[in-house]
Amino acid sequence: MRLKKHPILKFKRKKEITFFYEGQPIIAYEDEPIAAALHAAGITTLSESFRFHRARGFFCAIGKCASCVMEVDGVSNVKTCIVPAMQGMKVKKQIKAKVSPEEFSGPKVFKQTPVIKTDFAIVGGGPAGLSAAIYAARFGIKPMIIEENFLMGGQLIKQTHKFFGSKSHYASIRGIDIAKILINDAQEKGVDIWTSSSVVGFFSGNTLGVIKEGQYYKVKAKTILISTGASEKSISFPGNDLPGVYGAGAIQTLMNVYGIIPGKRVLILGAGNIGVIVAYQLLQAGIEVVAVAEALPRIGAYIVHSAKLKRLGVPIFTSHTISHVFGKDRVEQAEIVEINNKWQKISGTEKRLDVDTVGLAVGLSPSVEILSQAGANMTYIPELGGYITLHNINMETSIPGTFIAGDISGIEEASSAMLEGRIAGLNATNKIIGENKEIEQEITKNQKELVELREGPFGEKIRIGNQKLYKEAENNGIY
Numbered sequence: 001m002r003l004k005k006h007p008i009l010k011f012k013r014k015k016e017i018t019f020f021y022e023g024q025p026i027i028a029y030e031d032e033p034i035a036a037a038l039h040a041a042g043i044t045t046l047s048e049s050f051r052f053h054r055a056r057g058f059f060c061a062i063g064k065c066a067s068c069v070m071e072v073d074g075v076s077n078v079k080t081c082i083v084p085a086m087q088g089m090k091v092k093k094q095i096k097a098k099v100s101p102e103e104f105s106g107p108k109v110f111k112q113t114p115v116i117k118t119d120f121a122i123v124g125g126g127p128a129g130l131s132a133a134i135y136a137a138r139f140g141i142k143p144m145i146i147e148e149n150f151l152m153g154g155q156l157i158k159q160t161h162k163f164f165g166s167k168s169h170y171a172s173i174r175g176i177d178i179a180k181i182l183i184n185d186a187q188e189k190g191v192d193i194w195t196s197s198s199v200v201g202f203f204s205g206n207t208l209g210v211i212k213e214g215q216y217y218k219v220k221a222k223t224i225l226i227s228t229g230a231s232e233k234s235i236s237f238p239g240n241d242l243p244g245v246y247g248a249g250a251i252q253t254l255m256n257v258y259g260i261i262p263g264k265r266v267l268i269l270g271a272g273n274i275g276v277i278v279a280y281q282l283l284q285a286g287i288e289v290v291a292v293a294e295a296l297p298r299i300g301a302y303i304v305h306s307a308k309l310k311r312l313g314v315p316i317f318t319s320h321t322i323s324h325v326f327g328k329d330r331v332e333q334a335e336i337v338e339i340n341n342k343w344q345k346i347s348g349t350e351k352r353l354d355v356d357t358v359g360l361a362v363g364l365s366p367s368v369e370i371l372s373q374a375g376a377n378m379t380y381i382p383e384l385g386g387y388i389t390l391h392n393i394n395m396e397t398s399i400p401g402t403f404i405a406g407d408i409s410g411i412e413e414a415s416s417a418m419l420e421g422r423i424a425g426l427n428a429t430n431k432i433i434g435e436n437k438e439i440e441q442e443i444t445k446n447q448k449e450l451v452e453l454r455e456g457p458f459g460e461k462i463r464i465g466n467q468k469l470y471k472e473a474e475n476n477g478i479y
């Protein structure tokens, strides 16, 4: 079902088109991903597990988990959450990937792979990548952004809440509008933007392997920024693979970007900022939030967000976890249970909830795969979200001339991603044009703002994480 009315968002749907799912016509709109259009038509099972043929739906909706892969026009393993539906497309449920050489339908490889040369290649067009491009372009560089999704803006395009902070951090502006400002600015400054383009490898000689619309390219760059963001974590409980168990960010994408109702009655797991914000956004869209369950004995979100939920009568069960999801082809019920301070379930406290959707807001993991494959030095820092690429305060990694910014450098939020992007973009520019006093001053200014942003109790975790990170980086010769 599609949302017709929303207090903040206006869904200007483009031209109506028809594609075919297992031979059945499905109505979609131009620039709507296949998986979203299927969801709007009530089809939530996109594939089956190979062995037991259990129903599989999508989980992340941003191209990071592969639970939405389907066969599209004869090509298997298409991530249907980030590929737009097209007129006449033929889509099938994928029971197994085509693996025999005769059937293999991988990217078209030219006899001679085209090599694109650029001063500054940026992987990921979220707030970090866009900010880096804009700041580099201010000093005469023409960066190239390579973005896997067909839409630019990363996670900002689904954030309807207003940002905090100062004017430089776009205070009082909604995330969706900040995304538009950044995208327009990058376009006006002549940034070369490649959408629907995935970076699939990082090779010696500062070379990236890129697949764009089924064709393979090499991008050779003087400097590189990896700003690939993060992916949502899952937790283990019976039924966690059923369609209807989504990452909270996937609910946001479906609802706020495409105006599609994820379900009618929702349980959110996790009362940190993302969980509580998504719960409130569901209520704004007219969807019932049955409960929020949080394993910690306290609510982690900013009071300003959690107070809104409490005012609207949504129960927040602290010291509770999810113990089971029931259903055949999608979620029909969920069970939550109280836990003690050793995280053990307290028998007799189980509560069965009639829900058709469960949103997991249980944390994010930095998307480090590209740099891990390239052999960059890594470490594990729980406070930053897991495996992190070692880097210095200029955001440079152990691979000279390669930078990181945003969630990949530690899970935080969009304001810090933008500041890190600026710092990385300015340092990359310094490498290309030679050291410049004006750039140095800009770097110092943005580094100072980043320190200020992380002051106070909510920045404590990231401060502890970064202390560990810089120590380890120094031990590895990264200053």
Ligand SMILES: Cc1cc2nc3c(=O)[nH]c(=O)nc-3n(C[C@H](O)[C@H](O)[C@H](O)COP(=O)(O)OP(=O)(O)OC[C@H]3O[C@@H](n4cnc5c(N)ncnc54)[C@H](O)[C@@H]3O)c2cc1C
Pocket: 062, 063, 123, 124, 125, 126, 127, 128, 129, 146, 147, 148, 149, 152, 153, 154, 155, 156, 159, 197, 198, 199, 200, 227, 228, 229, 230, 231, 232, 248, 249, 250, 273, 274, 277, 278, 364, 367, 370, 405, 406, 407, 408, 411, 412, 413, 414, 417
């Ligand atoms: C699911 C989710 C929900 C969130 N919700 C909120 C919220 O409600 N409120 C809030 O304040 N913060 C939220 N955040 C945090 C905040 O949005 C992020 O901190 C911020 O967007 C990070 O910016 P980024 O540029 O590092 O990453 P992102 O915004 O995630 O952008 C990364 C981009 O890289 C692209 N990419 C990844 N891999 C490749 C590849 N191999 N090739 C090409 N492109 C690639 C992705 O498609 C994406 O567009 C959320 C984060 C996530 C992951």
Ligand code: FES
Pocket: 057, 058, 059, 060, 061, 062, 063, 064, 065, 066, 067, 068, 069, 079, 080, 081, 082
């Ligand atoms: S990759 Fe499509 S749902 Fe995760």
